[in-house]
Amino acid sequence: MSKFILNINCPDQKGIIASVTNFIHLNAGNILYIDQYVDRENKLFFMRLECEFINGDFTENEFHTTFGETIVKKFNLTYELYNKDIRPVMALFVSKYDHCLYDILARYMSGELFVKIPFIISNHKDLESIAERFDIPFYHIPVTKENKAIAEVQQLKLLKDHGVETIVLARYMQIVTGKIIDEYRNKIINIHHSFLPAFPGAKPYHSAFDRGVKIIGATSHYVTEELDAGPIIEQNITQVTHLNSIQDFIAKGRDLERIVLSKAIQLHLARKVMVYQNKTVVFS
Amino acid sequence: MSKFILNINCPDQKGIIASVTNFIHLNAGNILYIDQYVDRENKLFFMRLECEFINGDFTENEFHTTFGETIVKKFNLTYELYNKDIRPVMALFVSKYDHCLYDILARYMSGELFVKIPFIISNHKDLESIAERFDIPFYHIPVTKENKAIAEVQQLKLLKDHGVETIVLARYMQIVTGKIIDEYRNKIINIHHSFLPAFPGAKPYHSAFDRGVKIIGATSHYVTEELDAGPIIEQNITQVTHLNSIQDFIAKGRDLERIVLSKAIQLHLARKVMVYQNKTVVFS
């Protein structure tokens, strides 16, 4: 009996929770988790629900049909239904830094991340040996000003051929191009090595060091057309002092980047993140 | 027998620590605390030392004379000597927010802050009753575009008449004018309700809310001519989620502001903060 995740959003109206929970019950469904959030100022309703359907005849198609004819119409509702048994397909983009890659692959190998990683793409060859160590196909796609369009075509082909649903930029140092962002709206997770919106762009540790901050951070966010400005999923910080050199900032930052990126990936794969107005609702 | 704090900085050279500690010992001094920091890149040396002189004849004047003729000349050294028995004189500037004021006054009354607070200056009358409750003189000095110069004259007169050494802006909402900054270089402590350099200026909680950050912060720094850009003394953060409204950000922020401002005041009064290149060395 499959478990499902149902994410819903719509204008806030009376009776949504009751209607949705009744629908589940009427179809011999069992609710395992339910949480909702109402943005009362903007009158928007968000809900995340986990359930299982005891009746084997009630398929996903039937869900879409019956749910669409009733609840969706009544409340002008948008939803996503996810089957928890199906491993999401997630590709990794890397450059030269290996710490985030190792962290993700370790969680993958140990079963902590319930995904399928079909390949790793990189604009450098440096990390190819790590991909080999973990038996994952590695594609070296160099990126220059001249070949940007071609590189994008190659990347998109790989993504499409493997049915990739989520892209993780694990300290990938190239800017992701518009076509890919379009195809993967709110599905490209990036890790930026600062506490956004402080120090966007290049060399944030150097800027943080020059500013003499006493705290550095890392931020995971969905990629949008504007650099380091997409909806934030997760952030964390660590303390620094005058004793810490830029090298220390970078070293401490590596641990932050690992933890924050993996946390964001887990939240995303668990379908706990919903985006609106360039911000995220993150369910517990 | 008085205890002293000696803060030193100079170009890094061989033998400074030995020379200074020998000087203390030769004058029947006892070292109670010693810490140093070397910025090897810029070849700068910083030291903080606490000591007591057993020989009652060795006065502060003698210290300045003998130390100046020997160690200072040899190492081209800058220093400050503080007598730990003397209460520093610290004035408070406030506007309408009372949380930082209450926090400072509570620590003052309980003896936690070893200072003398001769008066509170405010551009509004709102907090006068709090000053009365704590028996501290309150001066209402309104500030407008037109009277800025006159207000500054009044403020400076009060500061000079009372021998004020440190100024704390406890959510004081007016920009401090140039003459006061000049007179009190690295002696005006401000609390800014964001994690600088993110969200400088007005309404940082609103900006943080709109950006959808998952962490908000507060920063205490010395005031310079550039708004919210002075050397950072202390920072701290707290987590926020989509469930938190702007009002929640502000409420959570109040606790941060209390703690961060008081921490910065304590570090400053303990003479643990040394400034260079718009950054701070903060001794433990």
Next chain:
Amino acid sequence: MSKFILNINCPDQKGIIASVTNFIHLNAGNILYIDQYVDRENKLFFMRLECEFINGDFTENEFHTTFGETIVKKFNLTYELYNKDIRPVMALFVSKYDHCLYDILARYMSGELFVKIPFIISNHKDLESIAERFDIPFYHIPVTKENKAIAEVQQLKLLKDHGVETIVLARYMQIVTGKIIDEYRNKIINIHHSFLPAFPGAKPYHSAFDRGVKIIGATSHYVTEELDAGPIIEQNITQVTHLNSIQDFIAKGRDLERIVLSKAIQLHLARKVMVYQNKTVVFS
């Protein structure tokens, strides 16, 4: 039009959320906030709801009657209804430490704590001047082995005469007696200066120092018959190093105690805390 908070708990069953929300709507009520938690292992359901009733005729008594005849019976439900306009009556017990007292009184005076504090009880006279400064009646009730029973009678009389609903032990150093715990089950909030269950009882900072921990904490909990073992409401920590003396632990601890105790008080007064199996459910 009054706003109400409705806290509910019962065995988990289908249809509770729908029934309760329908009840609110049927009585011309508007739901402003709703959150629930299901302990699936123990099959227990908890809900917190804020609402307002537009129909002036629908009084609290009517709520109790109609709600009791229908929803309560159907689901075997326990509930509490709170009127948000009514200031809860909260008494403070203190001994000699003043930091938590000052913190609570500051929030009280600034309007941050929506309570009525009718008096402060203390087993010492030390803090009487603070009570006077804030114009709050102060009752000195000394406690010795011999007079424990009499002291309890005096305390209970004051509590009853003033209609006190919540008691806050703000570093009150006496053990609260059984009769008071009985009368105020889950309504006596204590602050313990350690990260429970580490270092219960006396002198936790000394014990933490001897153990060489790198983190110290403070814990706020409801008082039960067993010392420092009641349901935990809030905890927080700060880092320490070998450089910190016991005095430093105590100083750092004071800030933690302030923040943790006030946080617990706010959560309790906002009716966000529900207790079961010696643990708390804390709604956002």
Next chain:
Amino acid sequence: MSKFILNINCPDQKGIIASVTNFIHLNAGNILYIDQYVDRENKLFFMRLECEFINGDFTENEFHTTFGETIVKKFNLTYELYNKDIRPVMALFVSKYDHCLYDILARYMSGELFVKIPFIISNHKDLESIAERFDIPFYHIPVTKENKAIAEVQQLKLLKDHGVETIVLARYMQIVTGKIIDEYRNKIINIHHSFLPAFPGAKPYHSAFDRGVKIIGATSHYVTEELDAGPIIEQNITQVTHLNSIQDFIAKGRDLERIVLSKAIQLHLARKVMVYQNKTVVFS
């Protein structure tokens, strides 16, 4: 030209810093880092110094001879001299949990940990494939009540044959026997999955869950004869709520254990940890 780390401790006396720094200078040494700590209550002095000797003739043997004849005798001083160019030899002991192992091996492969890991010992075969993936020899040494002595002999032989200096218990679930603790006093680093001294021993996450704490932690410490009671090197925490199941505690705890264990290893390998009175001095 080799870089050295010199760790010193002795009874606190006048002139130690001057004597040691003069010794370095007299032998054409250059001080790159110096930090000291004085426990004034116990009158103990600790120093950590990094330096390089320009004169190629001044070997380690010469250092031991001249330093021993002068400074050591004069101050009754204990010291350790480490050559920064020599990779410390560090063995790993594991059982079935893989997260700490992966974390350490990733840092090893990327060059972040400057060590030589000659082998991994385990009482189970489960993690053998990970050792193979990273090309590190794996020795399966099962441990039962009956064979404890024999297992210890095998472990000690491997440790001695490979010149192991440091042992890391990366969620190794067997109690380390007395002979090994004796041979490796303050050189066996363990990770315990709680915030010691809370919840020592088995199943700390279960105990933490039952107690209803709002914070869980991990602690890294040197192993002594008493279980989970050795000197603490590093601790960290994360917040939990009623929404978190025991599985959530365990999952969150894994990240803590990774970070805390690796931090402790780095501090130990950098020779920044000095032990006395069952506590640690940890230099920055």
